[in-house]
Amino acid sequence: MRSPAQVAALCAAFVIALSVISGASAAVFSRTSESRIIGAMNRVRLEHGLRPLRVVERLHAAARAHSADMIRRGYFGHGAFARRMDGYGVQARVVGENLAWGSGVYSAPGTIVHEWLVSAEHRANLLRPGFSAVGVGSAIGPFAGRHAVVVTADFAGT
Numbered sequence: 001m002r003s004p005a006q007v008a009a010l011c012a013a014f015v016i017a018l019s020v021i022s023g024a025s026a027a028v029f030s031r032t033s034e035s036r037i038i039g040a041m042n043r044v045r046l047e048h049g050l051r052p053l054r055v056v057e058r059l060h061a062a063a064r065a066h067s068a069d070m071i072r073r074g075y076f077g078h079g080a081f082a083r084r085m086d087g088y089g090v091q092a093r094v095v096g097e098n099l100a101w102g103s104g105v106y107s108a109p110g111t112i113v114h115e116w117l118v119s120a121e122h123r124a125n126l127l128r129p130g131f132s133a134v135g136v137g138s139a140i141g142p143f144a145g146r147h148a149v150v151v152t153a154d155f156a157g158t
Helices: 006-024 031-047 057-073 080-087 109-117 118-125
Strands: 094-102 133-142 145-157
Touching: 031 109, 031 118, 031 133, 031 145, 057 080, 057 133, 057 145, 080 094, 094 109, 094 118, 094 133, 109 118
Parallel strands: none
Antiparallel strands: 094 145, 133 145
């Protein structure tokens, strides 16, 4: 028979082992990539006479969770976007989302923002004057048969 202290120690060891296994299979986040993407987005907005977007933690958390989910489950799509925004407590009159993924030169922040600019729908989100807030989640891991960056940019405003 094990003492309560031994049982507690075994439970703690199990939780730690489980978190290490989960962490090894999860996407890796890159704050540097996220910051550079936001910088590139704001440079483009300024070039078009728009105010820069400010980072909002709820949008950042929602974007990171979505990028990680796409890598973990191997899909590329918006999914239940409205439900995700509600789940993260995002309250705005208008919300939007841009997605991207790439490897090598196609994972560079400037390339990602350029590709958004040449797509009518993505360009509309990026250059929407009413959007004032953003959250960018950049997850790195195995995706579509390669080591890739998956990016979600969530926007909010009026």
